[in-house]
Every structure is written in structure tokens, then in C-alpha cells.
Amino acid sequence: MxxxxxxxxxxxxxALLIAAIASGVVWLVQHALEVLRSRGVHSGFDFLLQPAGxxxxxxxxxxxxxxxxxxxxxAGVINTVRAAVPAALIAVVLGTLIGIGRxxxxxxxxxxxxxxxxxxxxxxxxxxxLMLYFALTQLLPxxxxxxxxxxxxxxxxxxxxxxxxxxxxxxxxxxxxxxxxRGSFNVSGGAALSPEYLAVVTALALxxxxxxxxxxxxxxxSVAQGxxxxxxALGLTGWQQLRIVVLPQALRVIVPALTNQLLSLTKxxxxxxxxxxxELVSIANTSLNSTGRAFECIAVIMAVYLGLSLLISWAMNxxxxxxxxxxxx
Amino acid sequence: xxxxxxxxxxAVAATLAFAAAPAFAGKTLDAVKQRGTVKCGVTNxxxxxxxxxxQGNWSGLDVDTCxxxxxxxxxxxxxxxxxPLNSQQRFSALQAxxxxxxxxxxxxxxxxxxxxxxxxxxxxxxxxxxxLVPKKLKVTSAKQLKNATICTQAxxxxxxxxxxxxxxxxxxxxxxxxxxxxxxxxxxFAGRCQAFTTDTSALAGLRNKEAPNPDDYVILPELISKExxxxxxxxxxxxxxAIAKWVPNALIEAEEFGITQANIDELKASSKDxxxxxxxxxxxxxxxxxxxxKDWSYRAIKAVGNYGEMFERNVGPKSVLKLPRGxxxxxxxxxxxxGLPVR
Numbered sequence: 001m002x003x004x005x006x007x008x009x010x011x012x013x014x015a016l017l018i019a020a021i022a023s024g025v026v027w028l029v030q031h032a033l034e035v036l037r038s039r040g041v042h043s044g045f046d047f048l049l050q051p052a053g054x055x056x057x058x059x060x061x062x063x064x065x066x067x068x069x070x071x072x073x074x075a076g077v078i079n080t081v082r083a084a085v086p087a088a089l090i091a092v093v094l095g096t097l098i099g100i101g102r103x104x105x106x107x108x109x110x111x112x113x114x115x116x117x118x119x120x121x122x123x124x125x126x127x128x129x130l131m132l133y134f135a136l137t138q139l140l141p142x143x144x145x146x147x148x149x150x151x152x153x154x155x156x157x158x159x160x161x162x163x164x165x166x167x168x169x170x171x172x173x174x175x176x177x178x179x180x181x182r183g184s185f186n187v188s189g190g191a192a193l194s195p196e197y198l199a200v201v202t203a204l205a206l207x208x209x210x211x212x213x214x215x216x217x218x219x220x221x222s223v224a225q226g227x228x229x230x231x232x233a234l235g236l237t238g239w240q241q242l243r244i245v246v247l248p249q250a251l252r253v254i255v256p257a258l259t260n261q262l263l264s265l266t267k268x269x270x271x272x273x274x275x276x277x278x279e280l281v282s283i284a285n286t287s288l289n290s291t292g293r294a295f296e297c298i299a300v301i302m303a304v305y306l307g308l309s310l311l312i313s314w315a316m317n318x319x320x321x322x323x324x325x326x327x328x329x
Numbered sequence: 330x331x332x333x334x335x336x337x338x339x340a341v342a343a344t345l346a347f348a349a350a351p352a353f354a355g356k357t358l359d360a361v362k363q364r365g366t367v368k369c370g371v372t373n374x375x376x377x378x379x380x381x382x383x384q385g386n387w388s389g390l391d392v393d394t395c396x397x398x399x400x401x402x403x404x405x406x407x408x409x410x411x412x413p414l415n416s417q418q419r420f421s422a423l424q425a426x427x428x429x430x431x432x433x434x435x436x437x438x439x440x441x442x443x444x445x446x447x448x449x450x451x452x453x454x455x456x457x458x459x460x461l462v463p464k465k466l467k468v469t470s471a472k473q474l475k476n477a478t479i480c481t482q483a484x485x486x487x488x489x490x491x492x493x494x495x496x497x498x499x500x501x502x503x504x505x506x507x508x509x510x511x512x513x514x515x516x517x518f519a520g521r522c523q524a525f526t527t528d529t530s531a532l533a534g535l536r537n538k539e540a541p542n543p544d545d546y547v548i549l550p551e552l553i554s555k556e557x558x559x560x561x562x563x564x565x566x567x568x569x570x571a572i573a574k575w576v577p578n579a580l581i582e583a584e585e586f587g588i589t590q591a592n593i594d595e596l597k598a599s600s601k602d603x604x605x606x607x608x609x610x611x612x613x614x615x616x617x618x619x620x621x622x623k624d625w626s627y628r629a630i631k632a633v634g635n636y637g638e639m640f641e642r643n644v645g646p647k648s649v650l651k652l653p654r655g656x657x658x659x660x661x662x663x664x665x666x667x668g669l670p671v672r
Contacts, residue, residue, distance in 0.1 A: 039564050041446035130512075158521075183476050185476055274509070276505045289483070292420055
């Protein structure tokens with residue numbers, strides 16, 4: 001058999017296999033739908049247009065119970081992003097510092113950074129999240145007696161309230177600040193960061209930072225010793241050696257691994273449901289329960305995470321193409 | 330982590346089960362008899378309704394409903410396999426056939442009745458949603474909760490009721506919802522929220538069992554919803570539906586006709602009242618109409634007592650909840666419990 005024919009056969013076999021699997025999946029789904037219908041279980045995505053009937057406690061998107069489910073899901077996606085983006089930024093900065101710290105000449109700095117990495121990355125994220133959340137809600141002062149950290153910045157079990165610029169209806173730019181005010185139960189007005197949100201962002205950032213630290217350390221270690229010595233010979237200071245010579249080369253190793261961490265972080269944000277932060281999974285759970293559309297709601301969750309992950313991968317791959325050695329992609 | 334992926338697993342399991350099993354009807358009773366146990370979906374632990382003790386023995390009103398059915402069908406109230414489910418898993422588990430009956434203080438609503446492929450059977454408890462607040466806030470009415478934060482559990486009718494009620498009253502509040510019941514009340518007792526909301530029966534249980542000091546908390550007078558709690562079965566099996574409907578109903582009838590766990594043997598031997606005779610198995614054979622034998626209701630009452638006894642033991646004066654009978658009294662004593670005639 002010629003090589004060409006063998007290649008053709010391999011293609012044909014793979015195509016057949018894929019077709020068989022696909023038709024199997026289609027058959028399973030169709031049969032399931034049929035059985036559901038025969039038992040009087042309603043299915044389909046039409047419920048997305050009906051009013052949701054529940055409130056969402058926080059988020060960038062204004063939402064009230066009369067609005068449809070799709071908007072609730074959208075608010076959930078936005079809340080996921082609202083938690084994941086700051087957490088990712090903190091994780092990268094903190095992780096990089098700790099990673100550099102792990103190679104520091106000082107024993108104390110090195111030891112502390114190592115202790116951080118080994119403690120944080122070896123405890124399950126959910127446990128850390130719950131611990132942090134309950135610590136916050138136990139230890140902070142009651143929201144009826146908030147603590148004034150700075151003038152007009154209040155911290156309590158109700159969260160962190162700070163002044164926030166607001167714009168008039170129809171205006172493009174914020175015109176004045178809204179100041180938080182103490183009410184009979186809670187501080188209201190201004191921007192409020194709930195303890196749920198603070199716990200989620202902090203836990204995600206601290207946890208991911210421990211992995212980022214190891215990636216950064218590995219990246220720096222991968223740069224040949226001679227590079228550093230050469231930089232030294234040119235008279236660069238320690239910081240300059242790192243910034244101009246070592247880190248740019250280390251990035252080639254760091255970026256692909258970092259992409260994985262950012263993907264994990266985004267998906268891990270779904271743990272927020274445990275502490276009552278209304279992100280996508282939390283909202284899908286509530287919707288699932290009030291409508292009974294389990295498959296549909298979970299399909300939405302899957303589609304959204306897939307979309308977010310592909311977006312992150314795409315952006316990181318573009319960045320990677322810029323830092324990678326030419327011809328080495 | 331576990332509880333987060335469980336709904337997803339349940340959904341996958343449901344898909345597979347639906348895909349694998351042909352539509353079946355009338356087979357639950359046979360399956361139960363063959364297996365030798367009734368699989369009963371319950372809560373992870375709600376005092377008075379379904380909660381395991383330290384030895385893992387389940388007790389509660391919903392638990393007794395399942396035990397009564399097991400006694401009627403299998404002759405032994407202990408032949409029940411309890412499957413703890415959270416509020417998100419419960420419906421998928423029943424749809425997928427993982428359980429035979431769901432007795433998990435579930436509110437009977439139109440959406441659930443008409444669109445999930447279930448039949449609710451008999452109301453076993455008339456509940457209403459209320460609020461628990463710390464006494465130190467000096468709140469005496471739910472209408473004073475303006476701008477307050479309220480903790481509750483996700484995926485319950487409670488979450489929707491709060492939104493509806495405060496919207497109707499035009500009072501802004503914030504709700505924080507947690508996936509698990511436990512996390513939601515822990516956050517409340519930690520002081521995250523100024524009020525906690527769920528069915529009042531469960532509020533009483535929380536206040537008496539979970540609060541650091543029960544006297545520091547008070548249940549507000551408002552009931553913001555009707556929560557008729559009833560067990561459910563799958564559609565498409567009318568025989569099993571009838572059993573799940575008439576066994577709890579027989580317990581309500583037993584109370585009305587003065588049949589108790591203690592006097593049932595005596596009444597079986599000596600009663601001349603036809604209504605009593607039918608319930609204790611010495612009169613007409615109604616069991617065969619349900620696909621059971623003549624002593625079906627005798628065994629159910631013998632196993633758990635009549636409805637009044639169940640109430641007293643699980644949620645009434647003999648329990649930690651100490652709930653008043655209220656709407657759950659018999660119809661001829663000012664309540665709503667109206668047993669359909671067993672004849």
C-alpha cells in the first residue's frame with residue numbers, strides 16, 4: 001500500500017469515527033427529548049424570554065425581577081467578569097513579585113515566598129474561600145456600626161462602601177461624587193463592594209498567585225546563567241538585569257503556562273456560588289430551579305465558559321506570538 | 330466543590346437515564362417490591378421534616394410520610410432508603426428515576442406541577458414564608474426592613490417570594506442567596522444579613538437549634554406567602570400516584586376518626602364503626618383497588634401513627650420546634666387538613 005493510500009485510509013477512518021460518535025450523541029439527545037416530552041416535561045430555551053422573578057443583589061448591570069431570564073444570565077456573566085478580571089490582575093502582579101522573591105538573595109524573603117506558595121497552593125480553593133468569607137463576616141463590625149477607615153469609606157459586615165463618581169441621566173462624564181451614608185441597617189449610596197465579592201476576588205487572586213509565582217520562577221530559571229552574567233558585565237544594576245535582560249526572555253516560557261492559570265481562574269470563579277456571590281453559576285442555579293430546565297441552564301453555563309475561555313486563549317496567544325522567538329511558535 | 334458539581338452531574342445523569350430508559354408506566358410499585366425498599370428523596374437536614382440524628386436515623390414529618398408508604402406497600406416502615414438532596418438536585422433526581430417519591434418540604438406551585446413532569450400528591454403541611462431577625466434591631470414588622478440585607482437559599486420559592494412581596498410593598502431590600510441552606514443561615518447568624526427568610530416551620534427549627542442564643546432572635550408576624558408542602562411522584566404511573574396520594578390521606582382520616590398507633594389493634598378487633606373498620610383493615614377491602622392488600626392503612630398507621638401524632642412528635646409540642654397546630658389542624662377543628670373519604 002502506498003503512503004498516499006494509507007494516509008487517505010487514515011482520514012476516512014477518522015471521519016467515520018467522528019460521524020459515528022456525532023450520530024450517537026444526536027440519537028441520545030433526541031431520545032432524551034422524546035422521553036421528556038412523553039412525560040410532560042417541558043424543554044427548550046423559550047423560558048429565556050420570560051420574566052425571571054428573582055433579584056440579583058449586586059453587579060454592574062441594573063436588574064430587577066420583572067426582566068427576562070436572558071438578562072439575568074447576562075448580569076451573571078458580567079458578574080463573573082467583574083470578579084475574574086481584578087482577581088487575574090492581582091494574581092499576575094502578586095505572583096510575579098513572589099516568583100522573583102523566591103529567587104531573592106535574602107534568606108528571609110526567599111523563605112517567606114516559599115512558605116506562601118506551599119501553603120496556599122496546597123489547600124483547596126473552596127476551603128480558602130469559605131474560610132475567608134466566614135472570617136470576614138464574623139470579624140467585621142456589624143453594618144449598623146460600621147468602621148470608618150478613611151473619611152467616607154466605611155467597612156462593615158455589609159461590605160466596603162466608598163464614594164463613587166456618578167453621572168447625571170444622559171451625561172457622558174461623571175459630574176459629582178455620591179457619598180455613602182449610614183442608614184438604620186446598612187451603609188447605602190456610593191460604590192459598595194459586598195463581603196461576598198471581596199472574599200471571591202481575594203481568594204481567587206491569592207490562590208492563583210501561588211501558581212503564577214512558580215511559573216515565573218521557572219521562567220526566570222530557564223534563562224541561561226550567561227545572559228545574566230553578560231548583563232552584569234555590561235554594568236547593569238540588579239533590577240535592570242531582571243527587567244531588560246532576564247524577564248523578556250523568561251516571558252517565552254511564562255506566557256503559555258500563564259494562559260492556563262488565567263483559564264483556571266475564570267472557571268474557578270464559579271465557586272463563588274458557595275458564598276452567595278451572584279455570578280453566572282449562581283444565577284443559572286436559581287433559574288434552573290424556578291423553571292426546571294436543567295439541561296438548558298447547564299448548556300448556557302457550558303457555552304459561556306467555553307466562550308470566555310476561547311477569548312482568553314485567543315488574547316493570550318496573540319500576546320505569546322509577540323514575545324515568542326520568531327520561528328519558535 | 331462537591332455540591333457545586335452535583336447539579337451538573339444530576340443533569341447529566343438525568344440525560345443518560347432518559348436516553349437509556351424507555352418511557353415506563355405503572356412500574357414503580359413493581360420496582361419497589363422487587364427492590365424491597367422505597368427510595369425517598371429528602372433534605373440534607375431540616376429539623377422537623379427530614380433530618381438524620383447522630384446515629385443516622387432519619388426522622389421528621391416527610392420521613393414519616395415515606396415510612397407510612399413503605400409500611401403500606403412493603404409491610405415495614407423501616408424499608409425506606411433516604412436519599413438526601415439539595416434544592417437544586419431534587420427535581421432532576423425524581424425525573425431521572427433515582428427516587429420513587431420526593432418528600433422534601435416542596436411547595437406545590439403551578440409551574441412545578443405543570444411543567445416538570447410530576448404530580449403532587451397530598452398536602453402534608455401548610456406552611457408560609459416568614460422572617461427571622463435579631464431582637465437587637467428592634468424590628469417588629471417586615472415592613473420596617475427598608476434597605477436591609479436578607480439572606481436566603483438559592484433556587485427556592487422563598488427567593489422569588491421575597492422579590493415579589495417587597496416589590497409590591499415598594500420597599501427596597503437586598504437579598505444575598507447561597508447555594509446551601511447551611512451557608513445561608515450561617516451567614517445570617519454571623520451578622521451578614523439583618524433578616525433571614527424561609528418557611529416559618531424551618532425558621533422555628535433554626536432559631537431553636539442553630540442560633541447561638543435563641544432568645545436573641547424573633548420571628549416577625551408577617552407571612553408573605555402560602556407554602557403548601559406536598560410529596561411528589563413522576564407522571565406516567567397512575568398506580569403509584571394513587572398510593573402516594575392515599576396513604577398520607579389515610580393518616581389524616583385516621584386522626585379524624587380517632588385511630589391512633591396505640592389503639593389501632595384494639596379497634597381492629599372490636600370497632601363497629603364502618604369508617605374506622607375500613608381504615609384498620611377489618612371492613613371493605615379498599616387496598617386491592619390500590620394494588621395493595623386489605624391491611625395497607627392499618628400498617629401505615631401502626632408504623633407512624635395518625636397525622637396528629639406525626640405532627641406532635643416531629644414539629645409540635647413533643648419536638649424542639651414547638652410549632653402550633655394552626656392551619657394544620659383538622660378541618661373540623663379550625664384547620665385546613667381535610668382528609669378525603671377512604672371508602
